Amino acid sequence: MRKQKALLFEMGRAGRCGYSLPSNDVPEKSLSELLPKNVQREEQLELPELSEVEVIRHFTELSTRNFGVDTGFYPLGSCTMKYNPKVNEEVAALPGFTHMHPCQPEHTVQGALELYYNMEQHLKEVTGMDRFTMQPAAGAHGELTGLMVIQAYHRHRGDHQRNKVLVPVTAHGTNPATVTMAGYEVVQIPADERGNVDLEALKEAVDETTSALMLTNPSTLGLFEEEILDIAKVVHEAGGLLYYDGANLNAIMGYVRPGDMGFDVVHLNLHKTFSTPHGGGGPGTGPVGVKERLIPFLPKPLVDKKDDQFYFDYDLPNSIGKVQSFYGNFGVVVKAYNYVCMMGADGLKQASTDAVLNSNYLATLLQDNYYIPYDRIRKHEFVVSAKPEKKKGASAADIAKALLDRGFHPPTVYFPLIVDEALMTEPNDTESKETLDAYARAMEEIARAIDEDAEKVAAGPYYTVVGRLDEVRAVRNPILRWQKE
Numbered sequence: 001m002r003k004q005k006a007l008l009f010e011m012g013r014a015g016r017c018g019y020s021l022p023s024n025d026v027p028e029k030s031l032s033e034l035l036p037k038n039v040q041r042e043e044q045l046e047l048p049e050l051s052e053v054e055v056i057r058h059f060t061e062l063s064t065r066n067f068g069v070d071t072g073f074y075p076l077g078s079c080t081m082k083y084n085p086k087v088n089e090e091v092a093a094l095p096g097f098t099h100m101h102p103c104q105p106e107h108t109v110q111g112a113l114e115l116y117y118n119m120e121q122h123l124k125e126v127t128g129m130d131r132f133t134m135q136p137a138a139g140a141h142g143e144l145t146g147l148m149v150i151q152a153y154h155r156h157r158g159d160h161q162r163n164k165v166l167v168p169v170t171a172h173g174t175n176p177a178t179v180t181m182a183g184y185e186v187v188q189i190p191a192d193e194r195g196n197v198d199l200e201a202l203k204e205a206v207d208e209t210t211s212a213l214m215l216t217n218p219s220t221l222g223l224f225e226e227e228i229l230d231i232a233k234v235v236h237e238a239g240g241l242l243y244y245d246g247a248n249l250n251a252i253m254g255y256v257r258p259g260d261m262g263f264d265v266v267h268l269n270l271h272k273t274f275s276t277p278h279g280g281g282g283p284g285t286g287p288v289g290v291k292e293r294l295i296p297f298l299p300k301p302l303v304d305k306k307d308d309q310f311y312f313d314y315d316l317p318n319s320i321g322k323v324q325s326f327y328g329n330f331g332v333v334v335k336a337y338n339y340v341c342m343m344g345a346d347g348l349k350q351a352s353t354d355a356v357l358n359s360n361y362l363a364t365l366l367q368d369n370y371y372i373p374y375d376r377i378r379k380h381e382f383v384v385s386a387k388p389e390k391k392k393g394a395s396a397a398d399i400a401k402a403l404l405d406r407g408f409h410p411p412t413v414y415f416p417l418i419v420d421e422a423l424m425t426e427p428n429d430t431e432s433k434e435t436l437d438a439y440a441r442a443m444e445e446i447a448r449a450i451d452e453d454a455e456k457v458a459a460g461p462y463y464t465v466v467g468r469l470d471e472v473r474a475v476r477n478p479i480l481r482w483q484k485e
């Protein structure tokens with residue numbers, strides 16, 4: 001049975017109170033004496049009157065409705081909702097880190113600068129790039145920074161006609177959005193029948209107006225680009241640069257490096273691959289790494305070291321400038337640094353191995369009941385197409401709601417766009433076999449329920465706090481605050 005929650009306004013009773021204070025023994029002034037007339041209310045403010053325990057129970061109950069990686073399986077494709085070890089939080093909360101001020105003189109923050117410096121060395125090793133900035137506050141912010149660096153590079157060389165960025169259809173949605181934000185024109189490149197970038201289409205698309213190719217590898221289909229070296233060659237020969245969306249690095253770290261594949265610019269999502277919490281607009285970090293020839297264009301300052309002293313290097317005359325106040329989200333970098341040190345090179349490689357193993361294991365289980373296009377070994381995620389179920393009467397969205405009823409966070413739905421009725425599923429490296437088996441059983445149960453009564457499935461969910469919402473109305477006409485009838 002769905003449990004309806006009364007609002008505080010509905011629970012309030014006149015005269016009920018959450019505190020008791022001794023009676024006033026000093027002369028009291030009325031509000032009309034204290035406030036000027038023009039800011040005084042004409043009517044009494046309606047506030048619910050409640051006891052302390054009612055308020056506590058209300059908010060405690062609401063807090064248990066949050067779903068997160070700490071409460072359950074969260075296979076939200078592309079978002080890498082993996083568990084974030086709590087020790088990272090403890091380390092980032094050390095007073096030496098939290099009590100710093102970004103305006104402190106350099107000689108008083110040597111430890112923080114050393115951490116930035118060391119983190120950069122690790123990221124260089126993992127990616128094969130030559131320098132990193134930690135300023136961008138998210139993956140998409142890293143994308144914008146990277147494209148601005150590319151733009152500055154071409155302009156510096158007088159290559160002003162390069163106004164197009166090639167984006168494969170299998171790219172993450174932020175890629176074309178970033179291209180537009182950076183003032184470029186998006187040129188879409190189709191996929192071939194194996195889910196790779198269509199090399200022939202790419203060859204036709206590149207020319208002297210190509211600024212860059214922006215590639216998510218592994219792609220949003222969870223597939224590694226089989227012709228990556230040829231792709232790099234085609235773009236470079238046309239004078240373009242290669243941008244690597246490395247938010248999916250959790251599938252390949254320790255095995256292959258974007259720098260060795262020919263990429264010139266890379267962004268990473270520390271808040272995914274390197275296991276720091278993200279979502280809800282919370283802080284992230286999208287470091288951008290570049291090859292040697294692009295270093296002069298990076299945002300300034302960079303952190304450097306001379307005679308055992310760490311310092312901010314502002315000496316970058318071609319820099320695109322700052323992209324974030326101060327030096328980025330330091331706390332996120334501390335957490336990621338702790339994670340990298342804890343895991344070590346072998347541990348990071350193992351995380352990729354486990355992410356890929358879990359993804360292929362779960363895909364194989366689901367294949368008994370669902371259609372998964374592009375049937376080849378995937379990396380960290382795979383995309384189910386609920387097209388056959390849609391024909392029976394239950395769509396990808398209906399399957400997602402049915403998963404909610406079974407206690408699972410659904411996969412990403414309706415993305416990537418090249419798969420009809422997509423359910424983009426990323427089990428990630430931190431989940432156990434038992435969890436994956438339980439999810440596969442839930443999906444099997446849903447497949448059977450669709451065969452028996454698709455209409456019933458399409459009317460769900462039945463056990464969540466709210467039932468099926470009119471999603472269009474909820475977006476177009478949201479009711480976000482209580483109003484007295």
Ligand SMILES: Cc1ncc(COP(=O)(O)O)c(C=O)c1O
Nearest residue numbers: 078079138139140172174245247
């Ligand atoms: C492949 C890929 N690129 C870019 C991004 C954008 O990252 P952010 O959400 O931090 O802006 C994501 C986010 O999940 C992603 O999965």
